[in-house]
Amino acid sequence: MRNIWVIFRKELRIFFDSPIAYIFIITFLAFSNWLFFRSFFFVGQISMRDFFFSLPWTFLVFIPTVTMRLWAEEKKIGTIEVLLTLPVKNYEVVGGKFFASFIFMLITLGLSFSLPLTLYLLGEVDFGPIIGGYLGACFLGAAYLAIGLFVSNLAENQIVAFIIAAVLSFTLFIIGENIVLATIPSSLVPLLSFLGLGTHFTSLQRGVIDTRDLVYYLSVIGFFLFLNIQSIEARKWSQRISSSTNLIFLVLIVLGFLGIINYLASRHFARVDLTQNKLYTLSEASKKVVNRLDDIVNINCYFSKNLPSYVISTKQQVSDILDEYRAYARGNIQVKFIDPTEDPALEQKLRFMGIPQVQLNVMEKDQATATNVYMGIAVTYEDKQEVIPFVKNVNNLEYEITSSILKVTRKEKKTVGFLAGHEEYSIYSDYQTVYQALRRQYEVKQVPAQTIPADINVLVVAGPHQLTEQAKYEIDQYIMRGGKVIFLIDIVTVPQEGGIRATYRETNLNDLLENYGVRVTKNLVLDRFNMLITFQTGYTILRTPYPFYIKVIKEEKGFDPDNPIVNQLNSMVFPWVSALEPLKETHQDLQFTVLVQSSRYSWLQKGIYDLNPLQEFMPQPEDTRSYPLAILVSGKFKSFFADKEAPPPPTPEGKEQAQRPPIIKQCEKDNQIIVVANARFIHDNYADLPGNVEFFLNAVDWFTWGKDLIGIRSRIIMDWPLPFLTERQKSTIKFINIGGVPILVALFGVIRVYFRRKRTITLENLK
Known part of the structure; x- marks a missing residue:
């Protein structure tokens, strides 16, 4: 030495x-x-x-x-x-x-x-x-x-x-x-x-x-x-x-x-x-789910033997993740890797199960050719089965597997309903990304406003216009019965052809929300923390910061650090969002949690809605402060119709008018609602922005399963934005x-x- x-x-x-x-x-x-x-x-x-x-x-x-x-x-x-x-x-x-x-x-x-x-x-x-x-x-x-x-x-x-x-x-x-x-x-x-x-x-x-x-x-x-x-x-x-x-x-x-x-x-x-x-380690939530299993769950991985070189590592990563599941399942998870190409009968069975062959490109002899491969997973428990048709990568695989295990082992089926009939956003055309994400774990359907079924676990009111008194009554009584509601409110209508003037959108919902302690203001929020947008003016394409596209970031205290719905998010974007006002003085019996807020460098645009990205955005320092954008309200809500006459029930033509049951004037137990001053943030145009869809799905999970899935989904968000x-x-x-x-x-x-x-x-x- x-x-x-x-x-x-x-x-x-x-x-x-x-x-x-x-x-x-x-x-x-x-x-x-x-x-x-x-x-x-x-x-x-x-x-x-x-x-x-x-x-x-x-x-x-x-x-x-x-x-x-x-x-x-x-x-x-x-x-x-x-x-x-x-x-x-x-x-x-x-x-x-x-x-x-x-x-x-x-x-x-x-x-x-x-x-x-x-x-x-x-x-x-x-x-x-x-x-x-x-x-x-x-x-x-x-x-x-x-x-x-x-x-x-x-x-x-x-x-x-x-x-x-x-x-x-x-x-x-x-x-x-x-x-x-x-x-x-x-x-x-x-x-x-x-x-x-x-x-x-x-x-x-x-x-x-x-x-x-x-x-x-x-x-x-x-x-x-x-x-x-x-x-x-x-x-x-x-x-x-x-x-x-x-x-x-x-x-x-x-x-x-x-x-x-x-x-x-x-x-x-x-x-x-x-x-x-701990992005690459099994989360505590997943460990708890598999540790509670009382019988064997079979996880069959259908992977072709001859995979293209650039996806072979995916198979190994899947194997590593499933090894961790087995380690915490106390023998209640069994894993098999099967090559379906060796059994034609199995291939036919997989087509009925919803696991297709996927065409991938490979290089052979300096030429690009296509090959069909299987890369799917089936999770089976007793007579119930959930499939992951194609494992593109492992970034979200833990959530997919854990949610599949929950879905096949839970005795009850959770249902998420989206209110329809008042120009709300459609889950089939506007919210397809959210719809597909929810379907992995929930029954998802549109709900007419005439009556809200009792089997709806969470009701989503997404961007309504001119809500009728009958709809308000149904929502109110649904909340009084203990139902959970997520209100997504847009106060402006933005021209689809790209105009620079927005118009006020009357929801006819403000009085109902104020009864629950939240006022949606008629002002748009702008923020120095925002997204860059690309737009064309004449023959020139410009890329410029756009204060109307607010970027909420963790470093600016944009998320409540104590609430699991948002405390693991790093950022999200709200396009054309308004400010919320919690009415604490008049609703001292309720608890208010500001889940999301703008930065201390935000300000309001009042009166006209000028959306021109080339205008000068010069707020006065004394006008800038944080504004609540999403609020969780908890407590025993009083009915909006407690001292009002209920609207007559809908009566089919040719039949006598039905009798309403007595009005429930107050919740028997503590209940919760979430009000978000924007409905566009989960539109398909914005669904790929980090944090947007995750925030909404976390809110749904909070109202249904509690904390079981929130921690898994939120931790895959790897967005650490610059101030x-x-x-x-x-x-x-x-x-x-x-x-x-x-x-x-x-x-x-x-x-x-x-x-x-x-x-x-x-x-x-x-x-």
Whole structure:
């Protein structure tokens, strides 16, 4: 160990005594940080995902630059023979050089600390993927260093060493990527995917520390260091054929040993999920659901054997997730993977079950062809069955599986009704995304306003116009009986052809809502935190911030931190939303929870509704404050018709007028309603915006299952939006990171080189 330490110190000192090392560090930092900030503010996410995406490719150039001199320079100046005749072992020389270059790489990588520090100062950030990304970068960089060190020993000069090391590192990185896997036989895909350096880096970059990835990287590093040691030894007996033969056998033995180690690691592994919301670990809600199972649930995964290369990893990820389900189910979950293509009768059965063959594109012999595959899942309990027709990716798979288990094991069927008959949004044309999401867990139907069936668990009133007194009576009595209602209210009608003037939309619902403690104002809310929109004016296409598209973000206290409906959301967008006013003074017996509110930089547009995106949005500072956008009201509601005459019941033509049952004047037990000052946010045009659909589905789940599903769905939202920044602030951030840190490194280098040369001159003068 002492010899390794001596060589380590010598090599590290050589690095930092040379101006080239500082040029290397400065160039690496400036280039990497410039690549990161090129899209950072445009994407608008507090994340280092883009930095780690480009880092492996940056390493392919910079790390061979570090390693190319480690042996080649020794050969050039003729010191390698002297080094090898010293009383040190080969592994000590290789170890000293490797650890010196590794520490140099760590210092260089560590100087990018300004990036996570900047993100932390900008707002809330998930440090799990950042820690995982840096750890992955350390292992990937160490693998590149081991490769470069080995190549440097074989090459006669530095340029050749650089080129061969870069090409070999690139080859080992790219062989596991989809661009290569798509061109090879499917039988080789699992092997090459495992051998690819990039495959394991991607896993760590997500924020998941998997022992399989660590063992793989240690194997690659150890193997190339072993080759380096043996190549040094081979110089001593380069003409002896028997020794060369022994080396080949020794290399094969080491490869076999490492193969066995990695096989065992793949069978017995551990994973640590560093992400803030534990995105890649089974949630507590799912654990509780499967732990409560009283009988066996069968999960059959129908996957074709010959899948295209770019979806093979999906099958493995599905298997990993289901292993976790089995671990917590106490033997009550059984999982099978079945290839339907081997059984024509099974294929016909799957078509009736709703699991179709899906056509995917593959590359064969430089041509794009189509192949039909199965990638579906069936969850069965007793005589009930739910299917997931096609597993496109695993981002939402936990929610799909857990909701399917709930649906087949729950004795009661929950129903969500959407009020119809007053120009409300339709679940079949306007809310198709929400409709499809709800159908996975609920019975969903439209409800006529004449009478609300007793089997409706949650009623949604979405954007009504001119609600009749009969409809108001039915809604009121439904609430008095303990029914849950979600009111989604639009106060303006926006021209579909893109006009810049909106008109007031009369809902005839305000008096009913005010009876329950909430007033919907006739003002539109604007906010400095908003979305960029693209629109055309003449022949010009413009992209500009649009304050009418409010972006609610967690960092601006936009969500109630204590309510499960919203406390795991990071952002959502409301287009043309009005403000709500809780009437606390006149309804002191009710409890009000502001679920969602605008930022403190929002203001109101009163009177006319001018939607022109080119107008000047210049609010006065004293006019800006937060406004409630969604409110949860709880308590024993009093009927709107408690002291009014109820409207006559609807009577079919030709029949006598029916008698109404007595009016229920107050809820017997505490009840809840949710009022949202917008109905467009879950329209299909806006359903793909992060948080929008999730907020609505969480509200439905809250009124039906409670907390069972909310935590699962909300944690898949990976939106960490940037706060509002002026152009000057953006320029300052760019300068500090792209120029400031490299300038500090340059100053340190100049000072160190100056004092080193001064000391050298002093020593020479003393002689």
